[in-house]
Amino acid sequence: MISDDKLSIVFPAYNEEASIARVVKRTREIKPRAEIIVVDDGSNDRTALEAASEGAKVVRHPYNKGNGAAVKSGIRTATREAVLLLDADGQHSPEDIDRLLEHMGQYDLVIGARDFSGQAGLHRGFANWAYNSLASYLVEMKIPDLTSGFRCFKREKVLEFIHLLPNGYSYPTTTTMSFIKSGYNVKFVPIKVHKRAKGSKSKIRIFRDGIRFINIILKIITLFNPIKIFLPIAAMWLLLGFLYGLGNVVLRGNIPNGAVLLLSMGIIFFLVGLISEQIAALRFERIGQVDTQLLEIISHELLTGEQVGVAREDG
Known part of the structure; x- marks a missing residue:
């Protein structure tokens, strides 16, 4: 406590x-x-x-x-x-x-x-x-x-x-x-x-x-964790596109432009989610590296008494 x-x-x-x-x-x-x-x-x-x-x-x-x-x-x-x-x-x-x-x-x-x-x-x-x-x-x-x-x-x-x-x-x-x-x-x-x-x-x-x-x-x-937002949206568009396209193939024998558009939207949202996830991971990896550098400098100053300058730039 x-x-x-x-x-x-x-x-x-x-x-x-x-x-x-x-x-x-x-x-x-x-x-x-x-x-x-x-x-x-x-x-x-x-x-x-x-x-x-x-x-x-x-x-x-x-x-x-x-x-x-x-x-x-x-x-x-x-x-x-x-x-x-x-x-x-x-x-x-x-x-x-x-x-x-x-x-x-x-x-x-x-x-x-x-x-x-x-x-x-x-x-x-x-x-x-x-x-x-x-x-x-x-x-x-x-x-x-x-x-x-x-x-x-x-x-x-x-x-x-x-x-x-x-x-x-x-x-x-x-x-x-x-x-x-x-x-x-x-x-x-x-x-x-x-x-x-x-x-x-x-x-x-x-x-x-x-x-x-x-x-x-x-x-x-x-x-x-951006993939938690983009993945469900992508899945919704893909499911709608698949069902719309499948229904038209069964009833009319072709795939309409609307189904292609829905599928394309799903793929775009999925790819944006992947890119956002990588950006988030890189951002926090960079912050972690800077924090580790600061800890090493502080430890060095405590052990040697020397002062070392460092400029921290948060991402």
Whole structure:
């Protein structure tokens, strides 16, 4: 388990004056030696003042940038080995923190997974089920809760993907899929959630942000494993072309141009998928080689005391 003096707890907050002081106070009582950071994302109420009154380190955005932007600010501000994210609206229980921390060390990312009863309404629960199912297929791993904001990860690991995190509400999706597809150890721990504090409202809009979630899922999987996207599309076009052509051969004795076009589309999608897969593999192989070079230089400097300059260029 990660000790308190190696833990930073980050609360992204926007207009959460109704709950932030109580949540920070309870968290400090449970984890008195942890670094507690509240990122006020351009609130127009007393969120920052309420958080500061309970001893939290407050980072303020001059205007509202989005939940993901607040999370990125919190990660950059954190100074400890592990970073734990908690919602500021009181839904997550600080008492569950140790349930996640006990798995840190063996795992690089631990996520508090809500059950269906913990979803905010039937429509939200169904939408999350759809996201979880799509993501599980794409990463070939069972994902019980893709969008939970209650999670803990090693700071050095999440910094590898921080440039991928969107400014909106899709950072849980991005971090979860990025960690899994990069081969890091990911653990889901069942948790219960509470009702939001009175006066606190969800900032997520099911249709607007739902489309963004799906877009993020497809972007991440295209970055890490594009064949999972292109292969089913190619198979669909090939199957349609084959059935259309076979039907016309049986009924009319010829192969129509439409069948040839469908088959050609299938072949094109398959070849694009193969090329994308090779580009993705080369990109991560290049990054791995640069990381190995950096480790060798650091080891050399530690052993000899000499300083060696190197310019890193991320692909």
